[in-house]
Amino acid sequence: MDRYLCDVLVTMDGPAGAVPAPISGGAVDVGDDGRIAWCGPAADAPALGPGATVHTTGILMPSLINAHCHTPMVLLRGAGEGLPVDRWLHEVMWPRESKLTPGDVRAGMRLGALELLANGITTSVEMYFSGQAVAEGATDAGMRCLVTPGVIEDPDFTLTRPWPEQLDEMVALRDRWAESDLIDVGMAAHAAYSVSRECLTAIAERAAGAGMPVHIHLAEQQWEDAAVRERTGGLAAPEYLESLGLLDGDVIAAHGVWLTPDDIDVLARNDTAVVHCPCSNAKHASGVAPVTDMQAAGLRLAIGTDGPASHHRLDLFEEMRTAIRTARIRSGDAQTFGPAEALRMTTAGAAEVLGWDGLGRLAPGCWADMMALSASEPALHPVIEAEDDPLSRIVWSGSPRAISAVWVAGRKVVEDGRVLTLDVAEAVAEAQARARRLTGARP
Numbered sequence: 001m002d003r004y005l006c007d008v009l010v011t012m013d014g015p016a017g018a019v020p021a022p023i024s025g026g027a028v029d030v031g032d033d034g035r036i037a038w039c040g041p042a043a044d045a046p047a048l049g050p051g052a053t054v055h056t057t058g059i060l061m062p063s064l065i066n067a068h069c070h071t072p073m074v075l076l077r078g079a080g081e082g083l084p085v086d087r088w089l090h091e092v093m094w095p096r097e098s099k100l101t102p103g104d105v106r107a108g109m110r111l112g113a114l115e116l117l118a119n120g121i122t123t124s125v126e127m128y129f130s131g132q133a134v135a136e137g138a139t140d141a142g143m144r145c146l147v148t149p150g151v152i153e154d155p156d157f158t159l160t161r162p163w164p165e166q167l168d169e170m171v172a173l174r175d176r177w178a179e180s181d182l183i184d185v186g187m188a189a190h191a192a193y194s195v196s197r198e199c200l201t202a203i204a205e206r207a208a209g210a211g212m213p214v215h216i217h218l219a220e221q222q223w224e225d226a227a228v229r230e231r232t233g234g235l236a237a238p239e240y241l242e243s244l245g246l247l248d249g250d251v252i253a254a255h256g257v258w259l260t261p262d263d264i265d266v267l268a269r270n271d272t273a274v275v276h277c278p279c280s281n282a283k284h285a286s287g288v289a290p291v292t293d294m295q296a297a298g299l300r301l302a303i304g305t306d307g308p309a310s311h312h313r314l315d316l317f318e319e320m321r322t323a324i325r326t327a328r329i330r331s332g333d334a335q336t337f338g339p340a341e342a343l344r345m346t347t348a349g350a351a352e353v354l355g356w357d358g359l360g361r362l363a364p365g366c367w368a369d370m371m372a373l374s375a376s377e378p379a380l381h382p383v384i385e386a387e388d389d390p391l392s393r394i395v396w397s398g399s400p401r402a403i404s405a406v407w408v409a410g411r412k413v414v415e416d417g418r419v420l421t422l423d424v425a426e427a428v429a430e431a432q433a434r435a436r437r438l439t440g441a442r443p
Contacts, residue, residue, distance in 0.1 A: 109137025
């Protein structure tokens with residue numbers, strides 16, 4: 001048994017949509033199975049048995065969940081700077097990605113996992129090709145991953161096999177990793193405009209039959225609506241996906257920038273989850289998602305970084321702040337969308353989007369996926385007890401620099417900014433060589 005005593009304990013263990021108050025002077029007990037045995041005020045903690053170890057820290061909270069990413073795209077970071085999404089995909093990303101090998105994908109996932117873990121992110125939802133390589137890269141680093149290999153039907157993208165074979169491999173991949181505590185597998189379609197009706201229908205049927213979640217980009221760019229309506233006889237993307245049965249199951253829709261009130265109604269009646277990616281949307285000038293409208297409709301919401309090629313950083317602290325700022329700019333109201341709501345969208349709320357029980361909260365029975373913020377971090381001070389709001393302090397002033405430790409299932413994977421599970425220099429060197437090959441540059 002390990003006991004973690006902390007100055008402030010943030011559990012995020014409240015009813016759906018609610019955020020409980022932090023606990024001053026908290027304690028968390030973690031068993032040998034990697035799960036939390038007890039959690040609450042230190043003064044109420046049960047007596048420890050022989051051999052227990054006690055640790056002390058500043059702020060202890062759930063580690064973060066990145067609900068939409070393409071992490072192996074670290075190999076393409078910085079390419080296509082300044083292009084809108086459609087040109088960026090067709091002129092830069094897809095031609096280079098068509099050269100990818102599974103080894104490239106694993107190396108990219110390993111390098112990206114170093115960044116994710118150091119930034120307090122221990123679970124990521126990955127839409128990317130070569131799903132086996134993504135899963136291997138994530139487990140090499142000791143992090144959790146919902147792997148959703150993506151289908152694209154586009155003449156500029158030539159990496160993957162025909163989509164029926166891809167769907168077979170997704171189901172086989174799910175079965176291959178069924179016993180893993182770190183990996184779960186879903187299906188993914190790139191978008192309603194880039195995948196055929198036949199393929200989308202097949203994904204809906206196969207996912208339903210196998211009980212697998214579906215991941216898709218939705219309403220990311222303004223031009224998408226006209227493109228989808230042209231191919232569907234006038235249906236907007238959410239209504240089109242609903243008509244195909246794709247929204248019947250567990251669906252994670254990324255972006256949602258250009259959703260209309262009618263679109264939101266469609267998603268709400270199907271309990272479709274939406275992942276907000278504010279930094280990527282801002283970088284590509286895609287727009288600002290109607291987050292508060294989606295909240296009002298009762299949608300399950302999370303925050304994602306998107307890929308490190310579309311937005312360079314895998315930093316959910318930055319994403320939370322950008323989500324708040326853009327929501328307030330959109331509404332003109334400084335009380336719109338507070339820090340607690342943003343924090344929930346990267347912890348307990350994100351776990352609800354994934355449907356992954358035992359994550360995003362610190363509570364008995366949950367996995368001990370945690371991070372500690374240093375009590376000595378200058379940006380988190382001064383603290384005036386009568387005025388202090390720890391959740392606001394974490395979101396507005398927190399950063400990867402403040403993280404002193406990160407755990408996955410009670411196993412320490414980061415200490416003082418250093419990832420303990422991979423050789424950093426080796427991962428950087430391998431990714432560098434593979435990225436140069438994709439550009440056609442000489443080694």
